[in-house]
Amino acid sequence: MPYVMIHHKVANYAKWKKAVKVFAPFRKASGEKSFYACRSSKSPNDLLVWCEWDTASRMKKFIKSAELRKAMVGAGVIGKPQISFYGAMEDLSVG
Helix, strand or coil, rough: EEEEEEHHHHHHHHHHHHHHHHHHHHHHHEEEEEEEEECCCCCEEEEEEEECCHHHHHHHHHHHHHHHHHHHHHCCEEEEEEEEEEEECCCCCCC
């Protein structure tokens, strides 16, 4: 499965989280399979988001979409996010 990692800062985590939940149906309809958010321990409005997608082409189409840009602005994302694409993930946990 393809993955995207997005690093960005938000003005207010609670507002961002609410907006993420409202936008979930569009993300799912676009092919998103999972969404994980990590907050920095030093700066809780500094976020790392990991998403799994059904196909790389749908993932890239979504990332380029005007709907995502509008949703990010409405959610209070500050500045330009850093976006990285990945083709696979391995679970190397013991056991």
